[in-house]
Amino acid sequence: MNCNKCKTKAVIGLPRHNAAFCKTCFNTFVHEQVARAIKGERMFGRDHRILVAVSGGKDSLALWDILLKLGYKADALYVDLGIPGYSAKSREKVQRFADTVARTHEATLLIHKVEEEEGAGIRELANLIHRPTCSTCGTIKRYQFNRTAVEQHYDVMATGHNLDDEASRLLGNVLHWQEDYLDKQGPSLPASIEGFAKKVKPLYRLSEREVAAYSVLNRIDYIVDECPMAKGSKMLLYKEVLNRLETESPGTKQAFYCGFLEKQASALRQGSGQAQPAPTSMAEKDRATLHPCATCGQPTTAEICSYCKMMAKAKAGSTR
Amino acid sequence: MADSCLRRSRLQSGSAQAYHRRMKVHLSHPERHVEVKGPKRVKDLLRDLNLLVEAHLVIRGDELVTEDELLRDEDYVEIRPVISGGSADEESRVRGSRGAVETSYRSLLPRTSHLVPRTNFLP
16 A cells, blocks of 8 residues: 555555555644644634643644644643552653653643642542542543633643544434533634633544554554543443444544534524524523632532532542 | 465475464553464454454554555564543533443453454444
8 A cells, every 4th residue: 555645655544535645644644634623613823822631642642742743832731630550651651752752842741630639539539429430530630621721821722632532422412412512512612701711622633543643653652551440431332333334434433523513513604594593602601601610710500610519529528 | 375385485494483483463452462373464464353443553563554564474563452531521421321330342342253243333
């Protein structure tokens, strides 16, 4: 198999694009896809300060690498969840990338330790509040990333969600008709009210396999092990199902997710002259429903945000 | 044909050790090693192990290889899964999802046989 562009030996075939690329042309392809996502979704500009959420996995480290190589000002935040045997390994990968690659671009790595601020590791916290570990982890990470981005005056927060992440999440939400969550499926979520950082997903045009290949080809040392807490999650099952469909019919994931984004955008554009009222934008909804948490001041729909409620419950559980 | 030619050339070289040599394949989730008789194309190796091309990268030595590449007995091959993650967060809560609770989905177990029909992918 030869590269479609330069005709030298290819290192990866991309059936959904009916193409194959050598290392150099594949890197160009990846950079172009990310640049197209940033421009098309108006994610950020050259002068903006970006905070990348890094975990030590292929997606977040590849994202940090790509943004730095494209010339953006990107720092990163790592949240150390205190998972025995896993967090130390993933933190080491992030630190090594920061020391060897990010430092040459004058980028900084910030670290938040859950055990130091929240008083216990993620597994212990989940047990104390009787919630699944993945859901507890999600609440802590979202809270800490948003808080750091706002407090340290970053213009935008970037996560390494790829096409597979977004398509599997969409599948889960559609299968259970979780319509309320569909609004937040876009690759660029605005800073709708004060206290909310803008959130973007610059890798949404790239499949999980393409991001992994980029990491391998560019010698990015990432953690290959799966998070031990994620074993058996429904998202992994949805990804597997979508990959089966993709194998039989290349382009399925892209058609599913990008088709959804197009329909969502056209629904927002139309509507005013229709019999039905125009759908309300997410920013408008946020402004109508969110207000500062009584405890920490971060935006929430309730009086106290889910993070503060969780911490109060954990504190009560630990003193029993 | 190619297989018998390769075998003959090895016998001619007089190396009995080379005759019994098989390519070493490193798999993850869970981590394990298997030995496979070559020569074999990447796509055939993945199919024999019942693994999807879309969910894996094949690395020979330290180089990424395409599905049509021929792997030989002397090769050390890593089949690296690309799927990661699995958090059930607030913005995509799945009814019935239990996060860390281990389930018995066949799709999540290591595949070593061809007995599972490829089209029957639902648990």
